[in-house]
Amino acid sequence: MRLEIKNITKKFKQKTAVNDFSMVIDANECVGLIGPNGAGKSTLIQIIADILNADNGEIFLDGKKISSMKNQIGYLPQYPNFFSWMTAFETLSFMGTLSGLEKNELQKEIPLLLEKVGLGKEAHLHVGTFSGGMKQRLGIAQALLHKPALMIMDEPVSALDPIGRREVLNLLKEIKKETTILLSTHILSDAEEICERFVMIKNGHKIEDATKLELLERHQESAIFVMIRKADFQWLTMLDHLPYVKKIESCGNGFKIHVKNLETDANCLIQHGLDSKVMFTKFEVGIQDNLEEIFLELVV
Numbered sequence: 174m175r176l177e178i179k180n181i182t183k184k185f186k187q188k189t190a191v192n193d194f195s196m197v198i199d200a201n202e203c204v205g206l207i208g209p210n211g212a213g214k215s216t217l218i219q220i221i222a223d224i225l226n227a228d229n230g231e232i233f234l235d236g237k238k239i240s241s242m243k244n245q246i247g248y249l250p251q252y253p254n255f256f257s258w259m260t261a262f263e264t265l266s267f268m269g270t271l272s273g274l275e276k277n278e279l280q281k282e283i284p285l286l287l288e289k290v291g292l293g294k295e296a297h298l299h300v301g302t303f304s305g306g307m308k309q310r311l312g313i314a315q316a317l318l319h320k321p322a323l324m325i326m327d328e329p330v331s332a333l334d335p336i337g338r339r340e341v342l343n344l345l346k347e348i349k350k351e352t353t354i355l356l357s358t359h360i361l362s363d364a365e366e367i368c369e370r371f372v373m374i375k376n377g378h379k380i381e382d383a384t385k386l387e388l389l390e391r392h393q394e395s396a397i398f399v400m401i402r403k404a405d406f407q408w409l410t411m412l413d414h415l416p417y418v419k420k421i422e423s424c425g426n427g428f429k430i431h432v433k434n435l436e437t438d439a440n441c442l443i444q445h446g447l448d449s450k451v452m453f454t455k456f457e458v459g460i461q462d463n464l465e466e467i468f469l470e471l472v473v
């Protein structure tokens with residue numbers, strides 16, 4: 174499985190929702206499409222699901238146009254809609270028939286699928302009685318019905334309460350073992366839990382495409398965090414005059430010393446401290462923001 178999104182642009186009147194967006198997803202990846210409200214996530218996802226047409230650009234799945242490969246894609250919309258008077262089993266049976274699946278096949282597969290999404294015991298309950306998390310898990314079952322190679326999900330957990338969110342995240346952890354996943358969210362911590370790669374979108378543009386490690390390394394501050402005894406605070410005033418020290422900030426119980434070159438200047442700084450008889454209780458080289466801070470820095 175290889176999904177290639179090539180230079181997709183989509184405009185709604187004057188508004189460019191997706192702007193020259195390209196990316197590739199390979200088999201077994203779980204990719205988070207991250208962006209604030211209105212960034213263009215739903216528009217892009219609907220173009221991949223072949224629900225919306227792009228104005229420019231093309232999407233290929235295994236080298237073939239996406240429109241001819243729809244049976245390889247499972248799509249979970251942002252707000253899945255079910256008939257409240259149908260049971261979970263009837264819902265999947267109805268959806269499966271609409272997608273052209275055989276009745277016999279459905280009779281066999283639906284109980285297995287409901288079991289997989291944790292709704293085995295609720296198979297014959299009306300969907301109207303389901304919680305948000307249960308409905309979302311039913312939506313995931315529906316998207317998996319035809320055994321797609323790629324699952325695309327639009328904000329699968331954003332609208333759920335903490336319990337529903339946990340249920341769905343746990344389910345996604347299971348599904349990603351056997352299915353390639355692209356999911357959109359504006360909540361980075363959700364994506365962080367299950368995705369290995371993060372593609373950030375802002376005003377329709379791709380602004381970042383990296384693994385967690387790459388993101389952390391790329392956004393690592395050139396600073397050293399030190400904790401010293403109160404008696405040694407005088408040492409800090411001497412640092413102001415060093416050519417490689419850019420700035421000193423007080424930070425919690427210690428100090429953040431910003432330097433020009435982390436690798437070389439950290440050694441110089443520790444040597445300077447030792448020569449000045451400073452006792453370090455903490456000396457941490459390279460301060461990494463967490464992903465949430467990186468996200469805010471990039472998108473706001």
Ligand SMILES: Nc1ncnc2c1ncn2[C@@H]1O[C@H](COP(=O)(O)OP(=O)(O)OP(=O)(O)O)[C@@H](O)[C@H]1O
Nearest residue numbers: 185188190208209210211212213214215216217359
């Ligand atoms: N059918 C439409 N007609 C006009 N403008 C639209 C339409 N659909 C989306 N837009 C606009 O395109 C931009 C991108 O919207 P989109 O829904 O793709 O963003 P999003 O990242 O999914 O946001 P959210 O997290 O709020 O769902 C927004 O400015 C939105 O108002």
